[in-house]
Amino acid sequence: MLVALGITLFYLIFVWFVFFKARWLKFNIMWGIVSFWVGAHLLLIFLVALRFFQPFSIDSHVVRSTIQIVPRLTQPTILTEVLVEPNTWVTKGEPLYKFDDTVFSLAVDKANAQLVAAQQNAKILEQDVIAASEAVERANAQLAYALTEQARYENLVPAGGARQDELDRWNEQVAEDQAKIKEAQANLEKANLALDSQIDGVNTGILEAEAQLGEAEYFLENTTIYAPENGMIVSQQARPGMVVGEIRLGAIASFVTEDSPYILATFRQQNLKFVEVGQPVEVALDLYPGEVLNGRVEAIWWATRQGQYLPSGRLPGFELPKLPGRIAVQISVDVPEGHTFPAGGHAAVAIYTGMGKSFEFLRRINIRLYSFANFIRPLDI
Structure with a gap:
């Protein structure tokens, strides 16, 4: 806007000097129409060139994570x-x-106690296997003795050397001892399974207790x-x-956070036709009137909310008119030592695409006028 006003003012002074001051030409209706037509097109050329080759935005703010x-x-x-x-x-x-941390310290103490108990239980499991193995051996020995007595009475009863009820008793004892062997073997298998409940050689009970201790310590640290x-x-x-x-x-x-602050500036979509990552940028931060900082285009956010539709059971509606969404440009800035770069700080930015270099001086004047105007704007003394 300031550039347009400057061009208009310069052209009006030129027309005034030619027709009224120096009187090189006589002003009339025809010259009035020609002067207006030339001035309008001259202004249009400058405005179009500046908008596309050196886009400018005052919708710019400092962003910190x-x-x-x-x-x-x-x-x-x-x-x-x-x-x-x-x-x-x-x-x-x-x-x-x-x-x-009172409750969380107690939880750590409890988890430590449970870990010690789990470690002792792992040792008990080893002893359970030994005891179960010995129980199987005892049951086998009892069965062997019962089978020997059963065979002896099977020879004595037919010869009248023993009563039939004695043989019946040893037959029952053999069956009972066979059942005890099966029970002892099942107990041994159960003890082995409990002992073999391991992950990478560590008992699962110990691992569970260690996990509970780790969780308790995690919340204590928090x-x-x-x-x-x-x-x-x-x-x-x-x-x-x-x-x-x-x-x-x-x-x-x-x-x-302190690291990686940047400026996010929004532009009309058509103004970004020639903007690319890496192009130089000038930044006028409102916090520092009269200063212009250097930067570069870091990224262009090629997306707006208008291009997003969330899953819904409703059909989309399209109503006119709707203003087209502006595209954001992420800009990194070389912040001088000792300068504050506050989150949310407002700024004006100018991007130099490298095209239309003959117009660059106008945009450089524009952003510097904006920066110096911050000394007196707004007028709220």
């Missing part, structure tokens, strides 16, 4: 300490919040939240005494 700080706790827990000051940079790994990256907490609303966990779901703070 944020991480939602969400406590990972299994039950309602009291926040005991807030260890970070708002709007203060912290480094990765510094403690931010500390919660009451009673202290650490900075996930270099960054800061901007709006500190968490206070000691606040309860989080199952009662309060969601984040307790937003952590603004």
Whole structure:
């Protein structure tokens, strides 16, 4: 807009000088029509060239990644300490919040006790196999003795040397001892199966107890939240005494990261015809009036919400008129040492496609006028 006004003003001064100041030509209706026609087309040429070869946007903002700080706790827990000051940079790994760890410390102690019990149970299983093996041997010995007595009485009874009820008793004893052998063998198989319940040579009971201990230690560690990256907490609303966990779901703070900030500028779709990744950019950040920063096109977001349809049982509706969606361009900026690059900071950007270089000076003037105008705009003294 400023460029258009400048071109118009220059042309009006030129017409005034030719027809009224120097009086080189006499102004009349015909010259008025010609002057208007030439001025309109001259302005149109400049505007079209600038829009396509050096697109400009004032819908531009600084974007920083944020991480939602969400406590990972299994039950309602009291926040005991807030260890970070708002709007203060912290480094990765510094403690931010500390919660009451009483219950979680007890859970670790309980899991440790269960692990020791599981290790002892594994040793007991080895002894169970030995005991079951000995039981099988005893049962075999008892059966062998019963078979010997059965055979002896089978010879004595026909000869009248023993009564029939004695032979019947040993027949029953043999059957009973055979059943005991089967029972002892089943117990031995059961003991072996329990002992062989292993993964990579470790008893599953021990592995289960170790997993429970690891889970308990994990939640105990989560009673202290650490900075996930270099960054800061901007709006500190968490206070000691606040309860989080199952009662309060969601984040307790937003952590603004330090690394990789960028500017996201939106443009009309037709203005991006010649824009490509890597092209140079000038940025006028409102925070620094009179300064123009350098950058480059990092990415073009070739998608808008108007091109997305969510699964639904409703048919899409198409109504006119609808404004076409603007396309976002991601821009990396060379931020000078000591300059702040706040998330949400507003800026104006100009992209130089390398085409129409004869018009570049107009866009460079344009963005610098915008930057210097920030000294007095808005007029809310």
